[in-house]
Amino acid sequence: MSTNKPSAATASQSTNSSNNAAAQTAEPTSVDGGLVNDAAKQPPNEDAHRQAMDKYTANIERIEKQLNELAQVIEARKVEMSRKRDTLKEVRDAKQALYERKTALDDRLKAIFEYIRQKDGELLLLRKDLAIRDANEIDTAVRNLEYQLSHGSFNMTEERRLFAEIAKLKQSKNRLAEYEQVRAGIDVERQAQAKARQELDEVMAQLKPLFAKENAIREELDALRLVQDNGANTDGFAQRHNLTKELNNLYLARRELNDEFKRRRQDWFEATKEDRERQRIEREEERRKRHLEISALKEARRKDFAEAEALRDPFEAEKQIAHRLIGYLTSLLPANAAPASSPSSANPPPSSNNPLNVPEGSVLHKKNRDDTGGGMYAAFGKGSAKHKHPKNSTPSFNPKKVCYLRVFLTGVLLVGVLLTGVALTIRSL
Structure with a gap:
């Protein structure tokens, strides 16, 4: 060997x-x-x-x-x-x-x-x-x-x-x-x-x-x-x-x-302990500042969102749904099925109080009440405090509710017209 x-x-x-x-x-x-x-x-x-x-x-x-x-x-x-x-x-x-x-x-x-x-x-x-x-x-x-x-x-x-x-x-x-x-x-x-x-x-x-x-x-x-x-x-x-x-x-x-090698590395750790501690404190301060900035930004966004919510019409979603429902039901209605007694029901005249006349995509803001009441109008900011009613005052009527009731009744009327048209079509067959 x-x-x-x-x-x-x-x-x-x-x-x-x-x-x-x-x-x-x-x-x-x-x-x-x-x-x-x-x-x-x-x-x-x-x-x-x-x-x-x-x-x-x-x-x-x-x-x-x-x-x-x-x-x-x-x-x-x-x-x-x-x-x-x-x-x-x-x-x-x-x-x-x-x-x-x-x-x-x-x-x-x-x-x-x-x-x-x-x-x-x-x-x-x-x-x-x-x-x-x-x-x-x-x-x-x-x-x-x-x-x-x-x-x-x-x-x-x-x-x-x-x-x-x-x-x-x-x-x-x-x-x-x-x-x-x-x-x-x-x-x-x-x-x-x-x-x-x-x-x-x-x-x-x-x-x-x-x-x-x-x-x-x-x-x-x-x-x-x-x-x-x-x-x-x-x-x-x-x-x-x-x-x-x-x-x-x-x-x-x-x-x-x-x-x-371990001893020298330990010596290096001991020698740079103060520097690493100072860097750690700086990093902590930087993170704290960044956290405060993010918190301030979130708070600003929250305030902007709250202001936008305060200016937004609370019934905007319902109006959009009603508008789309009327359009859909109108498209389904036959041309010869509309009753002669109510031509204005299918095509209601434009009115300043009708929310459907508002251009699509517009945002309706809350109105400000004055001493005499008034109708609904578009606003770009909150009303001043002097135009607000006292907390214990109650308006005699709400024009928005009347407007929404008209929209609802119009939808119900269109549904009835649609059913009548379907019945006439079946009878003619």
């Missing part, structure tokens, strides 16, 4: 360039005679500070990328080492099982060997007392001696000798049986010993490749393991240590740069 390891010179250059950019953001904050100078009232350069922070961030991201790549390689090594350790553990477990089996076989062979050695001593003692080591020969010798005793004539001494020899042969037969039994047991144990040795040879044959496999895995682990050389980690660990140290330095430098 080969990773681009950043040198210490590159890291120092990036740190120095960032520090230079941070120094450019600094503004003098000297105090002369207890007053902050003009340079201190200038805000810190945020663009230069942002560029310096971006440089630190770019270097941090670059180193973190290298650390991630190195971590992946180290992790792959760890996985490979873990897999080989598991394999080595399996080999060692198998070897341990074979060792346990070998130990059991060794103990068994040792016990068999001790048993055979003991029985060989007993067999040697039994063999010394046996002149004849064949039971058939012993039986034949006993029968011959018994035959001699039964058919021969011997003196007492010779007869006793024959009886003693016969007893000795019979006793040797018993010893021969014991001898054969011990020898048979020794043969069985020797067969077991041979079988155990064969199993032991098989175990040793299985242990031999396990030893070779264990040695090979150990060599592979030694090749993967990051060993220590003269007290310092080599390979990936040393590179990761250097990158981590450089990354921590960059984080520390960026934090110090940001803290310095």
